[in-house]
Amino acid sequence: MWARVMYPNFASIMPQAVAVWCKAEGHHVTYVCYTGFENLTEELPRDVDLVFIGAFTEAAQLAYALSNQLHSLGVITVLGGPHARCYPQDAQKYFDYVLGFTNKSVIRDVLQECTRHRPVGIHMTANQQPVNVPGVRERWEYIQLALRKAPLIKMVPMLASLGCPYTCSFCIDSTVPYQPLNLDVLKDDLRFLRTKYRRPIVGWHDPNFGVRFDDIMGMIEEAVPSGSIDFIAESSLSLLSEQHVKRMKQNGFKALLPGVESWYDLGNKSKTGQSQGMEKVRRVSDHVNMIMRYIPYVQTNFVLGLDGDEGPEPFELTKRFVDMTPGAFPGYSQLTAFGASSPLNLEYQRDNRVLAFPFHFLDNNGAMNIKPRNYEWHEFYGHVIDLTRYTFSKRAVLRRLRANGGIVPRWMNVIRALSTEGRGRIEYFTGVRQHLVDNHQFRAFFEQETSQLPSVYSKTVQEDLGSMWRWLPPGGLYHDPNVYLKSEIAKNSEKTGRRLVV
Ligand code: B12
Numbered sequence: 001m002w003a004r005v006m007y008p009n010f011a012s013i014m015p016q017a018v019a020v021w022c023k024a025e026g027h028h029v030t031y032v033c034y035t036g037f038e039n040l041t042e043e044l045p046r047d048v049d050l051v052f053i054g055a056f057t058e059a060a061q062l063a064y065a066l067s068n069q070l071h072s073l074g075v076i077t078v079l080g081g082p083h084a085r086c087y088p089q090d091a092q093k094y095f096d097y098v099l100g101f102t103n104k105s106v107i108r109d110v111l112q113e114c115t116r117h118r119p120v121g122i123h124m125t126a127n128q129q130p131v132n133v134p135g136v137r138e139r140w141e142y143i144q145l146a147l148r149k150a151p152l153i154k155m156v157p158m159l160a161s162l163g164c165p166y167t168c169s170f171c172i173d174s175t176v177p178y179q180p181l182n183l184d185v186l187k188d189d190l191r192f193l194r195t196k197y198r199r200p201i202v203g204w205h206d207p208n209f210g211v212r213f214d215d216i217m218g219m220i221e222e223a224v225p226s227g228s229i230d231f232i233a234e235s236s237l238s239l240l241s242e243q244h245v246k247r248m249k250q251n252g253f254k255a256l257l258p259g260v261e262s263w264y265d266l267g268n269k270s271k272t273g274q275s276q277g278m279e280k281v282r283r284v285s286d287h288v289n290m291i292m293r294y295i296p297y298v299q300t301n302f303v304l305g306l307d308g309d310e311g312p313e314p315f316e317l318t319k320r321f322v323d324m325t326p327g328a329f330p331g332y333s334q335l336t337a338f339g340a341s342s343p344l345n346l347e348y349q350r351d352n353r354v355l356a357f358p359f360h361f362l363d364n365n366g367a368m369n370i371k372p373r374n375y376e377w378h379e380f381y382g383h384v385i386d387l388t389r390y391t392f393s394k395r396a397v398l399r400r401l402r403a404n405g406g407i408v409p410r411w412m413n414v415i416r417a418l419s420t421e422g423r424g425r426i427e428y429f430t431g432v433r434q435h436l437v438d439n440h441q442f443r444a445f446f447e448q449e450t451s452q453l454p455s456v457y458s459k460t461v462q463e464d465l466g467s468m469w470r471w472l473p474p475g476g477l478y479h480d481p482n483v484y485l486k487s488e489i490a491k492n493s494e495k496t497g498r499r500l501v502v
């Protein structure tokens with residue numbers, strides 16, 4: 001149910017931007033937004049020359065299969081998006097072009113060359129994030145196509161900035177400079193939107209919304225009457241002072257998603273400085289409760305299994321947070337190294353701690369691909385199950401319901417508790433833990449004693465890909481989890497002229 005209602009609202013901005021740029025170059029463009037329910041073979045147009053695919057890593061195997069099918073019809077294929085940024089070497093085996101940072105000129109180069117590159121595709125990237133990304137007015141034709149699939153809530157994706165001034169070592173944006181986008185375009189877009197929907201909802205896709213807080217709020221205040229558009233944004237807690245949150249409320253902000261990540265690390269981001277453990281729980285809980293006095297829906301994001309965590313305490317502290325902050329929805333992610341996404345992944349790879357789970361499971365919950373530093377696997381999953389049960393217990397769900405105001409936040413939290421995120425995950429993690437205890441082959445893979453993938457994983461990919469499974473190219477289920485480290489070593493030895501043996 002959650003997927004049906006929400007997935008069309010998670011459509012990315014860049015495929016729409018690429019469509020705008022291709023059209024501006026004089027091409028005929030068809031845009032397809034895949035939400036997991038469509039039959040892709042039927043949705044794709046027959047007579048195409050080139051297809052751009054935007055994919056997260058969780059969709060990589062599907063993207064590889066699709067590219068293979070399109071190649072069989074003589075179509076040139078291009079991959080862009082998070083998977084292409086994190087695993088370019090792997091993707092090059094299955095696509096003619098793999099794009100990193102993408103701007104109009106990179107797209108123009110691809111369109112002009114439009115050539116088959118086999119057996120290895122070419123990797124192209126701009127030097128930096130684009131200076132301009134087409135706004136809502138320009139993307140409207142494609143936004144509408146995606147949102148036609150959204151039955152209840154329709155969220156329009158917008159972007160006010162790229163990169164981030166913070167340097168959280170696990171994050172893909174820790175090395176990408178902060179860069180605001182053109183405020184006049186944003187102003188025009190907000191006004192335009194009010195001519196399309198009676199009460200529009202905008203989801204900001206900025207990695208960290210509101211870094212230049214006064215500029216962006218000033219823009220909203222000038223563009224539209226106070227509170228006439230509902231906004232949703234991901235911001236770090238350090239930006240969400242009471243004064244800022246009050247102004248956000250006035251300007252129609254209805255949902256915020258700050259990251260807490262851990263009770264022991266990353267104090268800068270949550271403005272808790274050196275405070276750790278229970279002291280940090282109190283501070284963050286007070287802060288989030290303050291935010292909830294102004295903003296009806298708050299999701300606090302946590303990463304489970306970070307190296308600074310040890311024993312049951314981090315999980316117990318999160319339970320205390322759930323008790324002390326009943327209205328907030330806790331979003332849990334398991335520590336995941338997405339290939340080349342952050343410099344920290346080099347350390348995990350150097351320590352040989354990254355497991356080669358098929359990409360299909362790398363969605364922050366399907367599989368944790370880093371061996372925990374301070375937990376045995378079954379012990380870790382025991383804690384995760386316990387915390388998830390606690391968070392989605394009848395008591396916690398009822399307390400959340402009571403603490404939330406408004407129909408939409410209440411409804412969203414109940415659906416999330418009953419869907420994959422709550423009940424679904426408890427069942428899934430319990431299965432994983434059971435296999436770890438009972439199944440020697442399964443445990444041996446997790447312990448890196450064998451590289452043979454437990455059959456349950458390949459079966460799941462097969463089931464999920466359905467009719468596309470037969471198009472998954474040979475080898476497409478597997479990847480080298482240390483390719484980022486190897487490529488960095490190769491680059492360095494090229495620079496220094498020294499040969500290194502890995
Ligand atoms: C906004 C955001 C979301 C939003 C919007 C998602 C969406 N569909 O776009 C929401 C909240 C819905 C979301 C959900 C999820 N997210 Co998210 N999200 C982000 C965030 C914060 C910003 C991404 C963004 O839009 N940036 C702005 C764009 C313009 O820049 P960019 O992404 O760098 O893209 C550049 C290039 O990659 C390229 N490009 C991008 N797309 C395309 C497409 C084509 C066709 C081409 C040619 C080029 C191209 O051009 C851009 C300009 O240079 C990033 C973290 C970050 N700091 O980047 C995580 C991030 C992308 N998310 C991530 C994850 C894991 C998820 C979830 C799986 C989490 C979960 N468990 O639910 C879901 C999956 C949702 C889905 N399948 O759609 C990971 C992805 C890692 C990976 N390799 O897959 C990231 C990197 C965070 C992380 N953990 O490191 N997310």
Ligand code: SF4
Nearest residue numbers: 164166168171174207
């Ligand atoms: S504040 Fe958020 S976007 Fe910025 S580096 Fe840290 S995790 Fe990444």
